């Protein structure tokens with residue numbers, strides 16, 4: 559049987575590809591410390607569950623293709639509170655931020671088209687772009703420089719006649735880099751001057767730890783036609799399983815095209831939208847507490863990593879990830895070994911190998927991405943298990 563060349567070109571997610579190893583380890587009774595996946599343990603606000611329980615229709619019907627009006631209205635009011643004026647028709651509800659990403663790429667990329675994106679990047683961007691026939695052109699960054707990429711001369715170097723857009727995550731996954739307001743302006747000017755789509759993945763908007771109040775790109779003027787915002791309830795409300803996100807743009811043509819895909823895929827899950835609409839009533843204190851908790855977790859991870867000889871990293875300013883360089887030859891191989899040949903007190907550790915976060919072949923081989931989404935005690939233990947693993951692997 560013949561498969562599409564596009565799917566043949568895609569790789570597995572570095573975050574999930576070791577699942578079968580995980581299952582095997584667990585069968586053997588080994589405890590696995592999870593540093594691999596951005597699944598927070600923070601409790602989802604109760605209003606999600608209450609709204610779903612109170613659902614009182616006789617039929618679980620299809621929702622409208624662009625999303626239910628209650629949720630669209632809730633998102634519009636949320637944006638108003640953070641200084642972004644939208645109309646309901648600028649918002650399309652999607653199955654997670656993931657569908658907003660793939661839908662955006664389907665609307666703007668043709669075979670051979672290019673999307674600029676700073677590297678390392680969220681690995682699933684590669685699968686979604688590859689499936690359109692387009693490709694990511696990586697903008698190199700450097701941890702020694704805090705992974706900063708919003709420099710006009712750097713971005714200019716990668717523009718060709720095939721460039722259709724610039725894709726960024728702010729705050730960044732996997733690096734934790736957070737753009738300053740001035741840097742955001744550089745990005746906005748660059749996209750506007752070149753007539754490029756600016757796809758901003760802001761799913762971690764609330765998670766900034768240096769006291770900076772992050773502005774959404776939606777509040778910048780002059781880029782109304784360029785801007786596509788990718789948003790989600792997954793991380794904001796610790797509701798990853800709700801699978802509710804949004805594609806937001808003031809570009810009417812883009813929205814009109816995206817609606818064709820929405821109508822073809824019928825609708826996003828009705829009950830999850832009902833629950834998600836209620837989430838937007840969550841009090842501000844929830845975010846303050848969650849932010850303080852993630853900051854503590856980040857500090858714990860950095861403190862413990864700092865004790866391991868040969869490990870280097872840049873302290874993340876936002877989101878809940880960190881890229882670390884380890885003193886091992888190949889973190890993919892090291893991860894397999896941690897599953898099959900290692901344990902300390904019946905425990906091992908799981909991370910996401912770094913090369914999957916790079917588009918450039920050969921990069922990230924000795925790096926890992928850590929998600930600091932479990933409590934500080936658990937994280938401390940996880941990093942200590944990692945340290946023990948490094949020591950033993952290197953003495954083989």
Ligand SMILES: Cc1ncc(COP(=O)(O)O)c(C=O)c1O
Pocket residue numbers: 596653654655656657680727731759761789790791792798801802803
């Ligand atoms: C940067 C980024 N964008 C988008 C997503 C998609 O999340 P979801 O589809 O759960 O909204 C994730 C998930 O981890 C992410 O890290």
